[in-house]
Amino acid sequence: MKTIVISNRKGGTGKTTTSINLSAQLAKKNSVLLIDLDTQGHASVGVGHGPLDEGGTHQIFFDKTLCEYFLPTMLDNLTLAPASAFFDVYETGDLQGKLKKAYIHEQLSEFFDYCIIDTPPTFDTLLKNALEVSDCVIIPTLPHQLGFIGVEQVFRAIYKMSIEVRGSLPFVGILPVMYNSHIEEHKKILKKLEESFGKEKFFSPIRVDIELSTEFERQVPLVLDKQEKRGAKDYIEFTKDLMERINE
Template sequence: MSGFSDLDAAPPFVIAVANRKGGTGKTTTAVNLAAGLVRHGLRTLLIDFDSQGHAGLAFGLIAGRNEPTAHDVFSTGPEALEHAIIAATGKTGLPDLALADIRSPHPAGILAPDLLVRALDVPRIRESYDVVVIDTPPSLDALMVTALTAANAAIVPFVPHPLSFEGVRQFSRVFFSVRLGAEPRLRHVALLPVMASSNVLVHRRMIESLRQEFGNERILDPIRSDIRLAEAFAAHQPIFDYTPSGRGAQDYAGLTEAIVLRWGLGS
């Protein structure tokens, strides 16, 4: 950050958007949260750690063969991440982006859990970003643990359905395992209901059940169902650009505001 030397620059605040299940609005949340943070004046990097590459695809980008990717940190070391960053220069309201490797993303052998921590600690990233958002893979594997180890906070999107209750519980066990590890950075977790409707009884019951188990302070306001969110993805735009007055944009703007205030971003 300006005014600091390389050694004194404050590290960015890192948010992992994570769920062990697919189809929970994870990438939609990562993409629109990152865009919302940019609109709050925060210098934001979005890292696509999911081998499906959907976070990049949300902006119409996919890594070509032999192009640098976020997953290169596993093969060539922490310094590889900064070379994978695509700057959003001249594109208002968009985060910088590190694309996923959709061809061979899963590293062989034992991973050092602090690999991404070290990748985010290089001077260029420390000086250039206030916030990093990570779209994690939908699995409880070494990639997920690597992302959570680097994170200060985790947002867990979930569809308020009975099947998702146990998935959130399983993820919580991984969260607390990482949090109790050596020199933990991970301090915060928030559960985000998505594709939710206050008119659906089962949705209300599931949200209330999680509220009772994990505490009211860990439940974020729901993201309502909105077909415009899928349309925005297909149009390669954040929801704020595609339908700025729609409920999807309203809800993700509310989420961004809540996260900025709750975790003191930009303060």
């Protein structure tokens, strides 16, 4: 099983949109677990559910099992571990190693080919738990100057945290999202990202597409019900490219 963590400390950078479309695209041919580690529960909404008032993924921090909260989705091959709406990381302190424990005790790699983890816009124990089990981290970023500054900071922080919790570095990739080729700044920042991080870490951008917003109303990832839309096409291409890079 390969685990792909989607992270950025900034909110609204397409983490959840990337998580649900990557999960759904992979689930067309593989068995996939989508773990919603953000208590807002947007990834859970995106695949037909919502955060749970009682129960949910974050109960692993109180030594519950992860699998007791698994929910089926619109795809047979896609399982959701929904968020716990009322979990407060600041009340619980540092709870490292809990997700890794669930991985091992519940033998998740026996059941799933891929695990996608959507994370909150914070650097805390939740992200540490995710990095500890990660093979790959994708940082979705907005193609403007502040996004560029932010992604450099995030990149450094993820490297530092990864060394701390797992002793080595996962593959880290940068995915520009909400890209508009008619905006000069977007084009400039894209070039800067590619130059700074190198071709091997840089992914082709996901273009801006309103359909990627309305999918949360329909509660179906765009790659499943509107494959011809540009947002879906870009996520299908991204998934293919990512698989080539991490399965090399």
